[in-house]
Amino acid sequence: MFNQFMSHSRLHKITGQENSGKKNIHVWLCLVLMFVFGRTGKSQDLLDLLENEAPKKEFVKNAFKSTRVINGHSMEMLGAGVLDFRIMHRFGRLNGGAYNLYGLDQATIRFGFDYGISKRLTAGIGRSSSKKELDGFLKYRLIWQSTGEKSIPFSVLLVSGMTMNMLKQPDVSEKPYYYSNRLGYYYQAIIGRKFSEKFSLQLTPTFVHRNYVQMNNDPNDVYAVGLGSRIKLSKRIALTEDFYYVINKSASENFQNCLSLGIDIETGGHVFQIQFTNALGMNERAFITETDGNWGKGDIQLGFNISRVFTIVDNRKSKQ
Amino acid sequence: MKKNLLILLSITFSLVASAQSKYFTRNGRVFFTASSPLEKIEAINDKSTSVIDLSNGQIEFGVLLKAFLFERSLMQEHFNENYVESDKFPKATFKGTIADVASIDRTKDGTYPVKVTGKMTLHGVTKDVETTATFTVKNGALSATTDFKIEAADYNIEIPGLVKDKVAKTISINVQSIYEPLKTS
Numbered sequence: 034m035f036n037q038f039m040s041h042s043r044l045h046k047i048t049g050q051e052n053s054g055k056k057n058i059h060v061w062l063c064l065v066l067m068f069v070f071g072r073t074g075k076s077q078d079l080l081d082l083l084e085n086e087a088p089k090k091e092f093v094k095n096a097f098k099s100t101r102v103i104n105g106h107s108m109e110m111l112g113a114g115v116l117d118f119r120i121m122h123r124f125g126r127l128n129g130g131a132y133n134l135y136g137l138d139q140a141t142i143r144f145g146f147d148y149g150i151s152k153r154l155t156a157g158i159g160r161s162s163s164k165k166e167l168d169g170f171l172k173y174r175l176i177w178q179s180t181g182e183k184s185i186p187f188s189v190l191l192v193s194g195m196t197m198n199m200l201k202q203p204d205v206s207e208k209p210y211y212y213s214n215r216l217g218y219y220y221q222a223i224i225g226r227k228f229s230e231k232f233s234l235q236l237t238p239t240f241v242h243r244n245y246v247q248m249n250n251d252p253n254d255v256y257a258v259g260l261g262s263r264i265k266l267s268k269r270i271a272l273t274e275d276f277y278y279v280i281n282k283s284a285s286e287n288f289q290n291c292l293s294l295g296i297d298i299e300t301g302g303h304v305f306q307i308q309f310t311n312a313l314g315m316n317e318r319a320f321i322t323e324t325d326g327n328w329g330k331g332d333i334q335l336g337f338n339i340s341r342v343f344t345i346v347d348n349r350k351s352k353q
Numbered sequence: 354m355k356k357n358l359l360i361l362l363s364i365t366f367s368l369v370a371s372a373q374s375k376y377f378t379r380n381g382r383v384f385f386t387a388s389s390p391l392e393k394i395e396a397i398n399d400k401s402t403s404v405i406d407l408s409n410g411q412i413e414f415g416v417l418l419k420a421f422l423f424e425r426s427l428m429q430e431h432f433n434e435n436y437v438e439s440d441k442f443p444k445a446t447f448k449g450t451i452a453d454v455a456s457i458d459r460t461k462d463g464t465y466p467v468k469v470t471g472k473m474t475l476h477g478v479t480k481d482v483e484t485t486a487t488f489t490v491k492n493g494a495l496s497a498t499t500d501f502k503i504e505a506a507d508y509n510i511e512i513p514g515l516v517k518d519k520v521a522k523t524i525s526i527n528v529q530s531i532y533e534p535l536k537t538s
Contacts, residue, residue: 078413079375079411079412080402080403080413080414080415080446082377083377083379083402083404083535094434095430095434112425112426112427112430114426115425115426115427230440268434299431300513301431301519302427342425342427344426344427347424348422348423348425349397349423349424
């Protein structure tokens with residue numbers, strides 16, 4: 034810059050002279066000087082010679098450490114070609130007292146396999162010991178939070194799932210008995226945003242339909258809204274909160290809102306989630322419409338989820 | 354008039370000469386491995402940029418860390434989120450000089466081993482790096498390759514106790530670039 038300025042001032046001085054033949058040469062010389070100094074000034078940073086490309090669109094990742102906040106789905110998805118083996122485990126209630134070793138004597142469990150068909154589509158199946166219930170779901174990312182060009186400030190995911198009670202005799206009172214009575218469905222939209230490296234929040238309006246309910250007054254269609262969040266404490270440890278507010282609670286079934294508080298610990302290919310929750314159910318139908326534990330009364334279970342991922346298809350080859 | 358023409362000619366020549374001394378690539382390949390007997394940890398970046406100036410031996414690299422591709426997508430996420438923290442430090446750079454750059458004869462096919470010294474910045478830490486690079490001239494085309502090692506700890510890249518046996522502390526890096534002449538006008 035300084036050099037260019039100097040050259041300019043010289044240019045003015047010289048052009049002031051009347052000798053036109055010399056003038057041209059001097060003008061040229063000055064131009065050369067400008068050029069040379071201008072360039073050497075620049076070449077201190079060679080990479081600047083390559084024009085920096087416009088900031089590219091970049092998808093926001095790692096809003097949550099896991100594909101579940103605790104019980105419910107998170108705005109995070111598996112990579113393409115990744116298989117996630119997930120064990121969810123809940124002990125009994127803390128208020129069971131010393132006789133039940135504060136709940137440790139009892140256990141319910143859900144095994145599940147989730148698979149990332151693409152970056153935006155995951156399919157999963159699972160089986161819970163409670164009601165011997167099978168569940169399956171499809172999860173699709175409609176909008177992906179991104180930065181850079183044409184950025185979008187939030188993510189939207191859609192989940193559609195189905196549950197199936199596999200008990201030999203689901204309910205003795207039901208008459209007449211239809212096989213479809215075993216089925217339940219849930220549909221969910223996840224609207225979430227990773228606000229910062231430390232904080233993510235998501236809202237999940239959910240609709241659950243149960244083909245069979247015990248009492249006439251019990252609703253077949255249950256509406257709920259979930260609120261999930263994460264606060265990262267360190268690179269590998271985070272606090273999580275997973276709350277579902279049930280809008281049309283059934284009087285006879287003693288519905289409670291489901292609240293879970295937990296810690297995520299990540300170690301390489303594993304994610305451990307340790308939590309306290311008032312829900313025993315570990316699929317959407319179960320924890321939204323069957324939670325009757327009351328936090329105030331100490332109906333709280335200690336539980337953990339373990340997620341272990343396996344790479345089935347090389348990430349570099351599955352790149353779309 | 355004659356004088357003017359001469360100056361004009363000399364300018365154009367000097368411009369051509371300076372343009373030819375600089376070479377660049379946008380598709381430089383950077384490969385690294387931090388594998389251990391327990392776990393394969395390696396990644397390739399095919400989008401690194403580099404510029405060299407053979408008139409004074411300057412050499413620079415810019416490597417976007419998010420462009421490293423791993424076999425496992427989770428490993429890639431952990432690399433970016435936990436190890437190099439690419440949101441905070443998106444780019445690794447190297448700025449150095451080629452010693453004995455005059456030995457590289459761009460008009461003659463052959464391989465030219467040279468010493469490269471400079472400063473590498475990664476994860477917000479700048480350290481001196483020294484390596485031997487091999488420049489190759491073939492049919493007028495210029496390419497370069499080098500291997501060197503860095504210590505993760507030197508760049509404040511923390512390897513947690515739980516995976517200590519799985520991640521190598523020393524990272525081996527291989528760089529391959531095929532250069533094109535840089536037209537600066």
